[in-house]
Amino acid sequence: MALRSPLGRVRGLGSAKEGVSHWWAQRLTAIALVPLSFWFVISVIGLIGADYAEFDAWISTPGNAAMAVLFVAAIFHHAQLGLQVVIEDYVHHEGAKFASLITVKLLSLGLAAFTIVAVFQTAVGG
Amino acid sequence: MTTANRPLSPHLQIYKLPLAALMSISHRASGVLLSAGLVLLAYWLGAAGYGPEAFERAQRVMGSPFGIVVLLGFSAALYYHLCNGIRHLFWDAGWGFELERTRQANLVVLASAAALTAITWIVGLTQAF
Numbered sequence: 471m472a473l474r475s476p477l478g479r480v481r482g483l484g485s486a487k488e489g490v491s492h493w494w495a496q497r498l499t500a501i502a503l504v505p506l507s508f509w510f511v512i513s514v515i516g517l518i519g520a521d522y523a524e525f526d527a528w529i530s531t532p533g534n535a536a537m538a539v540l541f542v543a544a545i546f547h548h549a550q551l552g553l554q555v556v557i558e559d560y561v562h563h564e565g566a567k568f569a570s571l572i573t574v575k576l577l578s579l580g581l582a583a584f585t586i587v588a589v590f591q592t593a594v595g596g
Numbered sequence: 597m598t599t600a601n602r603p604l605s606p607h608l609q610i611y612k613l614p615l616a617a618l619m620s621i622s623h624r625a626s627g628v629l630l631s632a633g634l635v636l637l638a639y640w641l642g643a644a645g646y647g648p649e650a651f652e653r654a655q656r657v658m659g660s661p662f663g664i665v666v667l668l669g670f671s672a673a674l675y676y677h678l679c680n681g682i683r684h685l686f687w688d689a690g691w692g693f694e695l696e697r698t699r700q701a702n703l704v705v706l707a708s709a710a711a712l713t714a715i716t717w718i719v720g721l722t723q724a725f
Contacts, residue, residue: 497685497688500681500684500685501685503678504678504681504682507674507678511671511674511716515716515719515720515723516723518659518720518723518724519655519659519724520655521648521651521652521655522644522647522648522651522652523648525644525651526644529644538641542637542641545634545637546634549627549630549631549634552627552628552631553627553628553631556624556627556628578634581634581635581638582638584638584642585637585638585641585642587645588641588642588643588644588645588646589641589644589645591645592644592645
């Protein structure tokens with residue numbers, strides 16, 4: 471057993487968990503989502519009453535397809551980070567907490583993947 | 597720590613929350629609602645991937661009275677969360693914690709969110725007809 475105090479042993483090892491990257495990712499996606507959300511709302515307004523052909527024409531440009539993918543990725547990531555914090559705050563039963571966190575994260579990943587693939591399919595195929 | 601049936605002093609039933617506190621919990625609530633709404637986003641964009649019939653059905657669902665109500669709620673939540681979110685970013689940078697600033701910002705956030713929602717729907721509804 472080394473002649474070190476408990477404090478001496480842990481100093482410099484950093485945090486046990488990874489809070490800061492979560493905080494930063496939340497802020498970064500938030501900043502990105504300000505213009506992306508406005509873009510999305512304006513686009514949706516333009517697509518009111520549109521049929522498939524009109525939607526296809528709109529999404530088939532590189533600009534719109536890229537914006538759509540970025541919007542979907544950013545918003546699902548931001549949402550999943552936010553829900554994580556809410557679950558951690560209110561669910562105290564350890565098993566239920568982990569089940570909820572895993573469900574939310576996998577569901578977000580799944581829905582984001584599905585949506586992004588659909589965007590590509592429509593944009594490239596159509 | 598077990599929650600035995602010990603007497604607790606009432607907090608939410610007694611204490612009147614300041615506006616900033618109400619707005620804070622609303623930020624969380626709107627976030628959770630928006631997360632639920634993401635399923636609709638996946639549905640709408642995903643439908644296009646399934647072809648013209650699926651997409652046009654999705655358009656009809658979104659345009660139905662039920663769909664309009666949901667979209668109204670979703671847009672209100674989005675704008676509130678966005679405007680209050682910007683205030684959070686200012687706070688992250690260290691600006692605006694003073695009581696007077698917070699009071700002013702409360703009103704700016706609420707007014708901006710209401711205005712953005714109103715403008716969006718006025719433009720949207722005139723577009724539809």
